[in-house]
Amino acid sequence: MTKAIIDDVANLAGVSIKTVSRVMNKEPNVRATTREKVLKAADELNYKPNQSARGLAGNKTYLIALLYDNPGPSYMANIQTGILETCEAQGYGMVLKPVTCEGEVPLLEQVLDFMAHSRVDGLILTPPVCDDVIFKSLLTEKNIPYVSVAPPDRGDKLAVLIDDRRAAAEMTDHLIDLGHKKIAFIKGDPAHGAGKLRYNGFVDAMKKSNLPIESDLIEEGMFTFDSGIRAAENYLNLDPMPTAIFSANDEMASGVMQKLSEKGYHIPKDISVVGFDDTPISRQIWPPMTTVHQPVRSMGRLACEILLHAVNNREGERTLEIPFNMEFRKSSGTLPA
Amino acid sequence: MTKAIIDDVANLAGVSIKTVSRVMNKEPNVRATTREKVLKAADELNYKPNQSARGLAGNKTYLIALLYDNPGPSYMANIQTGILETCEAQGYGMVLKPVTCEGEVPLLEQVLDFMAHSRVDGLILTPPVCDDVIFKSLLTEKNIPYVSVAPPDRGDKLAVLIDDRRAAAEMTDHLIDLGHKKIAFIKGDPAHGAGKLRYNGFVDAMKKSNLPIESDLIEEGMFTFDSGIRAAENYLNLDPMPTAIFSANDEMASGVMQKLSEKGYHIPKDISVVGFDDTPISRQIWPPMTTVHQPVRSMGRLACEILLHAVNNREGERTLEIPFNMEFRKSSGTLPA
Numbered sequence: 001m002t003k004a005i006i007d008d009v010a011n012l013a014g015v016s017i018k019t020v021s022r023v024m025n026k027e028p029n030v031r032a033t034t035r036e037k038v039l040k041a042a043d044e045l046n047y048k049p050n051q052s053a054r055g056l057a058g059n060k061t062y063l064i065a066l067l068y069d070n071p072g073p074s075y076m077a078n079i080q081t082g083i084l085e086t087c088e089a090q091g092y093g094m095v096l097k098p099v100t101c102e103g104e105v106p107l108l109e110q111v112l113d114f115m116a117h118s119r120v121d122g123l124i125l126t127p128p129v130c131d132d133v134i135f136k137s138l139l140t141e142k143n144i145p146y147v148s149v150a151p152p153d154r155g156d157k158l159a160v161l162i163d164d165r166r167a168a169a170e171m172t173d174h175l176i177d178l179g180h181k182k183i184a185f186i187k188g189d190p191a192h193g194a195g196k197l198r199y200n201g202f203v204d205a206m207k208k209s210n211l212p213i214e215s216d217l218i219e220e221g222m223f224t225f226d227s228g229i230r231a232a233e234n235y236l237n238l239d240p241m242p243t244a245i246f247s248a249n250d251e252m253a254s255g256v257m258q259k260l261s262e263k264g265y266h267i268p269k270d271i272s273v274v275g276f277d278d279t280p281i282s283r284q285i286w287p288p289m290t291t292v293h294q295p296v297r298s299m300g301r302l303a304c305e306i307l308l309h310a311v312n313n314r315e316g317e318r319t320l321e322i323p324f325n326m327e328f329r330k331s332s333g334t335l336p337a
Numbered sequence: 338m339t340k341a342i343i344d345d346v347a348n349l350a351g352v353s354i355k356t357v358s359r360v361m362n363k364e365p366n367v368r369a370t371t372r373e374k375v376l377k378a379a380d381e382l383n384y385k386p387n388q389s390a391r392g393l394a395g396n397k398t399y400l401i402a403l404l405y406d407n408p409g410p411s412y413m414a415n416i417q418t419g420i421l422e423t424c425e426a427q428g429y430g431m432v433l434k435p436v437t438c439e440g441e442v443p444l445l446e447q448v449l450d451f452m453a454h455s456r457v458d459g460l461i462l463t464p465p466v467c468d469d470v471i472f473k474s475l476l477t478e479k480n481i482p483y484v485s486v487a488p489p490d491r492g493d494k495l496a497v498l499i500d501d502r503r504a505a506a507e508m509t510d511h512l513i514d515l516g517h518k519k520i521a522f523i524k525g526d527p528a529h530g531a532g533k534l535r536y537n538g539f540v541d542a543m544k545k546s547n548l549p550i551e552s553d554l555i556e557e558g559m560f561t562f563d564s565g566i567r568a569a570e571n572y573l574n575l576d577p578m579p580t581a582i583f584s585a586n587d588e589m590a591s592g593v594m595q596k597l598s599e600k601g602y603h604i605p606k607d608i609s610v611v612g613f614d615d616t617p618i619s620r621q622i623w624p625p626m627t628t629v630h631q632p633v634r635s636m637g638r639l640a641c642e643i644l645l646h647a648v649n650n651r652e653g654e655r656t657l658e659i660p661f662n663m664e665f666r667k668s669s670g671t672l673p674a
Contacts, residue, residue, distance in 0.1 A: 048453040062454065063432070073617065076417075077410035084435055093432040093455035095400070098421055116385040117399065118430035225621055254621050261623040280410065284562055284591050285622050286598040 006047070013041035025060065026312070064307065065097045065120040067111070067129045072223075072251055074279040075296055079126060079149065082300025090308055095120060101128050101191060107135040108142075115144075122146060122307045124300075128191040130156070147307040149299050152193020158310055159319045160303040164194045167292045167324045168201025168246075169208075171274055174290070174326065175244045176209050179335035180272065184217040184242035186231045186252050192223065198248045198276060217242050221252045228255020236263060243271060243335055250275035250282040250291055257285055257331065268333030278327050287330035295322050343384070350378035362397065363649075401644065402432045402457040404448065404466045409560075409588055411616040412633055416463060416486065419637025427645055432457060438465050438528060444472040445479075452481075459483060459644045461637075465528040467493070484644040486636050489530015495647055496656045497640040501531045504629045504661045505538025505583075506545075508611055511627070511663065512581045513546050516672035517609065521554040521579035523568045523589050529560065535585045535613060554579050558589045565592020573600060580608060580672055587612035587619040587628055594622060594668065605670030615664050624667035632659050 006024075010017045015034060022030050023038040030038075041047075066083060068076065080094070087094050095118050099110045107129065122145040130136070130148035136156065139146050147158035154161075175183050185202045188195025206213055216238060219231035228247060232255065235241055247253035253275030257267055267273055267287055275282055278293035302320050310316040343361075347354045352371060359367050360375040367375075378384075403420060405413065417431070424431050432455050436447045444466065459482040467473070467485035473493065476483050484495040491498075512520050522539045525532025543550055553575060556568035565584060569592065572578055584590035590612030594604055604610055604624055612619055615630035639657050647653040 063430075073410040073414035076414050080413075080433060081435070084433060088435075091454050093400075095430040095432055096417060096421060098418070098425075117428050225617070258621060258623045258625075280562075281618060281621055284595060284618055286595045288595075 008045050009038065009041045009047050012045060013037045060121050060311075061119045062091060063093045063095050063118065063120045064122045064124060064304065065095045065114070065118070066124045066126070067097050067099055068126045069099050069101045069129055071126060072249075072279060074281075075126075075277070078296035079300040082297040082302075083124060083304045085297075085301045086304035086308065092121075092304075092308065099129060101132060107132055108138045111139075111144075122311045124149065124303055124307060126150070127194055128189065130159075131191060131193045145307060145311050147303045147310075149303050150194050152196065154319055156319070157317045158303075158306050160299045160306070160322060161319070162294055162299075162322050162324045164197035165201040165204065167294075167326075168198040168248075168276065169205040170201075170326060171246060171276070171290075171292055172202045172205035173209075174328070175246060175272060175274065175332065176205065176211065178244070178272065178332060180244040181211055181335075182214070182217065182240065182242045182244070183211070184219070184231075184235055184245045186219045186221040186228065186245065186247040186256070188221055188223045188248035188252075190220075195223065195248050202246060221248060223249050223251060225251050225255040228252030229259050230255075232256040232259035236260075241271065244332070245271065245273045247273070247275050250277045250279045250289060253289055253291070253331075254281045254285055257289070267331050270336055272332040274332050278325075282327070282329070290329045290332040291327050293325035293327050295324070298322055345382050346375065346378045346384050349382060350374045397458050397648075398456045399428060400430045400432055400455065400457045401459045401461060401641065402434045402451070402455070403461045403463070404434050404436055405463045406436050406438045406466055408463060409616060411618075412463075412614070415633035416637035419634040419639075420461060420641045422634075422638045423641035423645065429458075429641075429645065436466060438469060444469055445475045448476075448481075459648045461486065461640055461644060463487070464531055465526065467496075468528060468530045482644060482648050484640045484647075486640050487531050489533065491656055493656070494654045495640075495643050497636045497643070497659060498656070499631055499636075499659050499661045501534035502538040502541065504631075504663075505535040505585075505613065506542040507538075507663060508583060508613070508627075508629055509539045509542035510546075511665070512583060512609060512611065512669065513542065513548065515581070515609065515669060517581040518548055518672075519551070519554065519577065519579045519581070520548070521556070521568075521572055521582045522550075523556045523558040523565065523582065523584040523593070525558055525560045525585035525589075527557075532560065532585050539583060558585065560586050560588060562588050562592040565589030566596050567592075569593040569596035573597075578608065581669070582608065582610045584610070584612050587614045587616045587626060590626055590628070590668075591618045591622055594626070604668050607673055609669040611669050615662075619664070619666070627666045627669040628664050630662035630664050632661070635659055 006017050006020050009020045020038050023035050083094055097114050124147055126149045130151045148156040150161050151159050187199050221227040245256055253273055256273050265271055275289050275291040278291045282289040282291045306318045343354050343357050346357045357375050360372050420431055434451050461484055463486045467488045485493045487498050488496050524536050558564040558568055582593055590610055594610050602608055612626050612628040615628045619626035619628045643655045
């Protein structure tokens with residue numbers, strides 16, 4: 001069977017090609033009876049508008065792009081899976097666009113160059129791309145629709161986030177409840193707003209319990225495994241050492257755990273270590289790590305949903321806050337005797 | 338400045354739109370002088386053919402699709418990074434297409450349905466998608482260009498692979514050199530051809546050294562962390578236990594290491610554990626794991642290169658074998674006294 005083309009649908013429905021295109025692109029100004037005739041004909045012929053043709057006709061490409069700068073592999077896998085769930089349900093394709101936030105070429109230029117080749121209907125920005133306020137205001141100026149995943153504040157028209165600050169405070173409370181007072185904190189990459197929010201949550205909880213923030217217990221990390229290793233080396237040189245270490249993500253926490261294990265420390269008997277994100281490594285090391293579950297897959301799915309809704313309806317401001325979960329595992333325990 | 342469109346280029350060059358389209362799509366049958374005029378005009382106007390238009394004009398979309406079924410996150414991140422290196426260099430976009438090899442809908446149907454919406458110029462197949470011989474022959478029949486990454490044999494027109502069998506034999510030799518004789522092997526998902534090749538390599542090396550393949554030391558894994566845990570539980574019930582465990586991938590090996598650590602075994606003092614792939618977890622657990630480095634990123638980059646070459650030149654049979662590396666770390670040691 002030859003594949004039906006738009007002419008076939010127009011012929012069968014007795015309307016112009018332009019009208020078929022309008023119906024397929026869900027444009028207004030088509031009478032309900034005409035719309036029905038066209039849809040019936042399209043259905044009968046099993047007609048599927050091809051994407052390139054759809055792109056030209058309705059000024060849409062039915063493609064969206066995911067913008068990212070060096071995320072962890074499991075974050076990337078989860079956010080993609082979530083976005084694709086929405087894309088597949090709505091007949092969209094997702095194109096990947098790696099960018100460099102710290103490079104010489106401004107973000108907007110990288111994106112415009114990309115969009116000149118791959119036209120897309122909208123952008124999904126992940127951290128730290130969505131931390132660039134200037135970039136986002138330029139996108140708005142150029143009328144390029146975007147949604148931010150885990151932005152540093154609530155200033156975006158479209159955003160999906162968790163309450164990083166409250167989650168970090170709850171994790172700190174967990175350590176305090178276990179009797180810890182000398183609690184260390186490893187900050188994340190300063191380019192990521194979420195890292196700052198997590199640090200603020202830690203400070204909130206320490207202050208609430210009248211515990212001091214000791215400057216030599218606060219390490220500047222980069223969200224990487226190696227920066228966790230380095231932080232642990234610094235803690236190992238302290239006397240007394242902290243009794244608990246809260247790392248702003250799991251990747252750094254696993255570096256801490258490796259270094260402590262190498263030096264013969266038992267977790268959590270000698271020292272507690274907790275993370276943030278619930279990436280696979282947190283479950284796969286020994287002992288399994290206490291952490292905050294960030295529902296990245298759902299965040300991707302919902303971010304794509306509100307983006308496509310805004311694209312298709314040319315409207316909408318929406319910030320979705322998704323609940324997080326505490327995952328209490330074996331890397332946190334009571335204060336050593 | 339308004340963006341130049343194809344009409345502007347045609348006007349400036351004094352040729353028809355059709356001719357500009359032919360030049361832009363690198364079609365033959367354009368005189369050299371005409372081609373030069375068009376390229377000069379396009380350059381002067383900073384004209385960039387938009388993708389949808391390119392798609393219709395030259396029957397190309399400048400998109401390729403990556404087909405995958407539930408890979409590990411780091412494999413996914415690496416293969417994507419490699420593919421995108423080639424895509425960015427050649428002005429292509431990559432669309433992701435998750436498929437289900439074991440589902441009710443045949444692979445071809447899943448792909449045709451996808452291609453009806455997102456037209457792409459070619460497909461990159463990763464394991465276990467590239468293990469489906471029927472699917473691949475149907476793609477060939479339908480003239481859909483594809484390249485296989487790590488296929489189970491050398492039957493594809495376009496493929497990129499490592500010598501899994503030889504790598505596994507070398508890893509087994511490493512354990513034998515350390516004095517091990519009672520060596521266990523955890524197989525991978527039987528749907529992945531590479532898993533079989535790795536097992537065959539293990540058998541090659543054991544036979545070469547006149548060591549027995551003991552059936553209770555061979556476990557059927559699924560390439561997952563949990564299947565590694567289960568295999569370890571079975572080994573823990575044996576008396577005597579194996580002195581070394583070779584797992585067909587790192588994910589299962591990390592499950593083995595977690596279970597052994599939980600039960601108080603010291604690696605490698607009490608028992609050696611080695612993996613395959615060199616995923617991040619192999620470096621991030623304690624002790625760091627001896628494994629085979631599979632250059633997934635290069636494999637993605639090269640797979641995309643030979644695919645695009647074949648697409649653009651309508652020719653070419655090519656199988657690239659990429660070298661692997663042994664990564665000797667701390668999880669393998671001499672036979673316990």
